[in-house]
Amino acid sequence: MAYSALDTYGVSPGHTLVIPRRHVASFFDLAPEEVSACMALITEERKLLDEKFKPDGYNIGVNVGTAAGQSIYHVHIHIIPRYEGDVENPQGGVRHVIPKNAHYTR
Incomplete structure (x- = not known):
């Protein structure tokens, strides 16, 4: 139901995509079993990435x-390995898609 491939324009070593086989533009249009297959593959890929890249x-x-930056209209899930020091301050993680809201204090 899904397969994986290295991202052609990876942002870090091991940047991998999980892609459902059925052509669907939006993640929200995937069937529950497709979401489950993608999540299982993410878990498998993480194990492989841990062994090979040790993120x-x-x-x-x-x-x-x-508006969210989608440029390829076939669902794909990014698995982006992160490494100590790859950015100055990683606090906020994915919140950096809107830089002014990325950093916050607790």
Whole structure:
């Protein structure tokens, strides 16, 4: 129901995509079993990435719609390995898609 591939324009070593086989533009249009298959594959890929690249963390994300940065209209889930020091201040993680709201204090 899904397959994985390295991102052609990866932002870090091991940046991987999980892609459902059925052509659907939006993550929200996937059937429950397709979501489950993608999540299972994400877990499998994480194990492989841990062994090969030994990252310190991960970001997992999906762009849905033009306003969110989607440029390929076939669902794909990014698994982005993160490494200590790859950015100056990683606080906020995926919140950096809107830079002015990325950093926050507790």
